[in-house]
Amino acid sequence: MADILTTVSTAINLATRLREIGKNIEDAEFKNLLADLSLELADAKLKIADLVSENASLKEKLNEVTSATGERCPSCNNRTFKIISTRPHPTFGDLGAKEREYKCSTCGFEESKLVDP
Ligand SMILES: [Zn+2]
Secondary structure (H helix, E strand, O other), X not given: OHHHHHHHHHHHHHHHHHHHHHOOOOOHXXXXXXXXXXXXXXXXXXXXXXXXXXXXXXXXXXXXXXXXXXXXXXXXXXXXXXXXXXXXXXXXHHHOOEEEEEEEOOOXXXXXXXXXX
16 A cells, blocks of 8 residues: 555656646646646545555454454454453352453443353
8 A cells, every 4th residue: 555655656746847847838727737736646645645544444453353252242243242350240249150241342332241150
């Protein structure tokens, strides 16, 4: 994806060189079109930089989800449902029962489970 930024930078340099050459051409329409082209290219470069950054974070997220080894989340079905805490169950703790808190790192779904001793 870094290549596409290089391509746009090259295109911007070409437009800049055309502007230099265009100084010798007394054609208002030519100059206006060249100015428009330079603006469009600068805008495209910014948008591409955003897409490159978004793509990198999406890849990271996808890798996180596909390589997850937790339980399946009852809400989103990804294997990112993991235990975050455990404690004696408020009612059945005296009998050895535990309450485990689970949270999904993909969708944020939380649930507690009663675990028999
Ligand atoms: Zn989930």
